[in-house]
Amino acid sequence: MTLLHALILGIVEGITEFLPISSTAHMILTAELLRLEDSPFVKSFEIIVQLGAILAVVLLYWRRLLDFKLLTKAAVAFLPTGIVGLTVYKIVKGYLLGNVRVVLASLLVGGIVLVLFDRRWRDDEREPDLDAITYGQALAIGLCQCLAMIPGVSRSAATIVGGTLLGVPKRTIVDFSFILAIPTMAAATGYDLLKSYGDLAGHGPELAMGFVVSFITALLAVKTFLAFLKGRGFAPYGWYRIVLAVAFFFVFVR
Template identity: 70%
Template sequence: MSFLEALILGIVEGITEFLPISSTAHLVLASTLLGIADDPFAKSFEIIIQLGAILSVVVLYWRKLLDVELLKKTIVAFIPTGILGLTVYKIVKGYLLGNVYVVLGALLVGGLVLIAFERFRPSDEREVDFGEITYKRALLIGLFQSIAMIPGVSRSAATIVGGSAIGVSKRTIVEFSFILAIPTMAAATGLELLKGYKDLLGHFDVLAVGFVVSFVTALLAIKSFLGYIKRHSFAAFGWYRIVLAVAYFLVFLR
């Protein structure tokens, strides 16, 4: 992988990580278009640079991270993903991550779910209030997030739709999904470093480029996304997912 390719993937990751369109899907599709080999390093790279984007949440939300009650609820929400992640790590990395057909299918289905979600979701203009998230709701949100271990599902979409379905307000679940990403991606990166560190040897300079670029890009993307959802629904993201999946299949896989 070249520095230019790492730069491009870092930008893609930073823009898409917090949008309900699946950063993993975009990284897989972008890597395929760039002709990057689907080798162990490329798969590890795609996982680890997501932590760069997640660190932008630490910078933007550090004050809220001092709230002990919120931190405890975040840990509870992380538990399902943590347990399942350890259980199915080899299956996801070995058979699902990098599989274009799995990614396109998840993009398509996820797009339909987002459109249906917006069609039937009642209007909700409540301000952010993390008190809405009880420990029971936190655990349920974590279960929804675990679905995103399937590449292309989108971690943010799974948590936003799931949280809204159990009664959490739109803005609250969006910001909680940001915070929940911190332990989730920190654990994913730690597991990747532990089990796949040999694949990273000799590539730390390229990895650093993707990591830093995704961090800087994500800082801008989060602010833009929060501004967008104050005035718009998630339906546009659903249509985008469907168009991307269909167009990619017709142009590159037929």
């Protein structure tokens, strides 16, 4: 991987991390287009670089992170992901991460779900109220997030759709999804660093490039997504996923 590759992947990560289109899928497909070897370092890069985007949420939501009750709910929501993640880490990284067929299937199915979902819940524009989320809902949202361990599902799509089906207002679950990303990706990055630090030797500049670029682009993407959501909902993201999956099927799989 060169610095140019890291720059490109950092941009892709920052733009897509908080959109319901799967940043992992986009990085995997971008890596395929760049003809990057599916090496242990590239897989770790695709995990670790997400922390840069997560720091953008810390910056944008830092006042809310001072709310102990909200942090407790985020911790409850993270619990299922932490347990399941530790259990299936080797399977996800060894067999699913980098698997183009799995990514394309997840993008397609997730796209169809978002289109159908948007038809039912598009008009729910109540103002965000994170206090309204119960601990039971937080735990259930965390269980939904576990689906995002399958590359291409999208962590934000899983939590937003799941939370809305649980009765959480759409804009409230979007905000909660952003906040839940902080412990989730911090833990994923920390665990991967612990397990794969040997694969990172000599790649400090590439990691730094991806980290900084993803942070900057994520700042712009979060604000853009919230503005777009008010006027158009989730259907455009669903159709985008469907078109992307079909297009890349003919590129990589046919």
